[in-house]
Amino acid sequence: MKAGNGTRLFVNEVATRDGFQMESRFIPTDDKIALIDRLSGLGYAKIEVTSFTSAKAIPALRDGEEVMNRIARRPGLVYTALVPNLRGAERALESRIDEFNIVMSVSETHNLANLRMTREQSFAQLAGVIALAKKAGVPVNVSLSCVFGCPMEGEVPLATVQGWIDRFAALEVQGITLCDTTGMAYPTQVREVCESVLASHQAQEWTAHFHNTRGMGLVNTVAAVEAGIRRLDMSLGGIGGCPYAPGATGNVATEDVVHMLQCMGYDTGMHLEGLIAAAAELEALVRHELPAQVSRAGHRLTRHAPPPDFDDIVIRARERGQAHKELQS
Template identity: 40%
Template sequence: MNLKDEVIISEVCPRDGFQSLADIIPTEEKVEWINAMIDCGFKQIEVTSFVHPKAIPQLRDAGEVLQKINRKQGVKLRALVPNLRGLERAIEAKVDKVKLMLSATDSHSISNANSKTFDAMKGFEPLVKRATEASMAVSGSISVIFGCPYEGDVPLERIEEICKRYIDMGIYQLSLADTTGMANPVKIKRIIGHISNKFPELSFSLHLHNTRGMAFANAVAGYEMGVRDFDSAIAGLGGCPYAPNATGNIASEDLIHGFEEMGILTGVDLDKVIKLGKELEIKYPQYSDSFILKAGKCSDLHLAPKTQEKLG
């Protein structure tokens, strides 16, 4: 392991985190949160998803949020797009990059997108064409790749076919999502190792949920397999509305702290992230899940107990 490598931490709380909240956050409040996240030093932020407002009402103000936030040079603003209409809205809002939404299994795809996996991929073709015309960067995703709550393990042959079809569309950046926290380090290494060997032209990011407490171990396993791009959410907010018992993403402060303790640079101001995380935890305590917010950093030392005088 080369501990001098720097990783990219992509903050997904504004999309994955906020969409899991029951109460609608006012637009101006979202803008304040996102501006604070930009100030933390994240190089990429997944701001929103251009889904139909009826599907996820929390994100119905996607375009307005992107108009109002303080954009900063060097910070890429990313959004999910489910269809051509969503892409047009993203182009109008001038996002830097769009990510396509895809599930590895038909069961999750039908639940999430009302379409089987390969039918959904067929529908991506006009999106990729339009994005290319608009000079919009596009990445792909494979949700539940490390385990589906409906079908269990995903066959490697199916994962290969998904990767092949993405390449045929000209998409070489893929987000591998442990949507319901079913991954483990061995599975991470097996799947990433297999598709990396099959398709060396692809690059991968990891989108990890901490449903079963395995997310940081899985991040380290991904790092050892060459992954340098990781999604996380401040205060551990998040969850898939289309997966049973889904919980939040790995907390950004946990991921950043863990990597930095190992000598792996993130370029993010951990103290600012922790401060923001505490504010989110106070406001949304039932959704927050973060080790660092509970225990503090390893460098947060305590006063040693005084030596007691012997009696008698």
């Protein structure tokens, strides 16, 4: 595994969208705003603030406009949101978001299950959203679900993935996110897929999005970065998940990924201690234990006190050493 050597990586936070939409408790609007404002100071390149889906479909994010309008925007930081259709795009433009994040699945079954449309129907709808964004001068990122496998169909051929990438690249989207929606990716596959698709289009910004469902979120992140990915989606505390994969844990945890990448010598631009503090606040908001590990265990160099009887142990060990020497003499 190669050392980071200061390579700059860019971190996108998705907890406030991908995470909050899975929480059973509605997170109060003021709390969402306070959390996002706090996160804005921690070094992120991008924060996915909310989703302009219908309030009926995702009640957890029904306050999208208010959140977008009341957060304190930090210059240079991209505040994005999920935009599912033209109605959502109009709401997003009214809220002056910096980027549209549009979503479809490269798996027909998953797209039908998740978006209730065929992939062709989704693509047609999203092409309309892209046209509107272009007119308004707002960049578009497309997040492709199930790039590394579908929980219902199994393997998704690389040619299928590449086909949808080509079609979105032809519409001149600014960014493409390769999503491992239910944690099916493994490192050698990640390397192969990322190397292949990154070589196919140079005009797009590429992002990887991993879930830790089978424990491989961090190792897949390293594989993606080694394959040339420089932008990574992560979720504070590791919140989020997928309703179509029972037992699936959430997105890779921001604090776990940042900690690892910093240890390896990558420049993430992130404030790790600030993340750990923000994760504690998030845990209080969602009212359940977070799957993230570094917020519990601390930085690898966190010092722990020796046991309370340590001085006695040392004294007794020295005495044994002395007795041993006396026996030998």
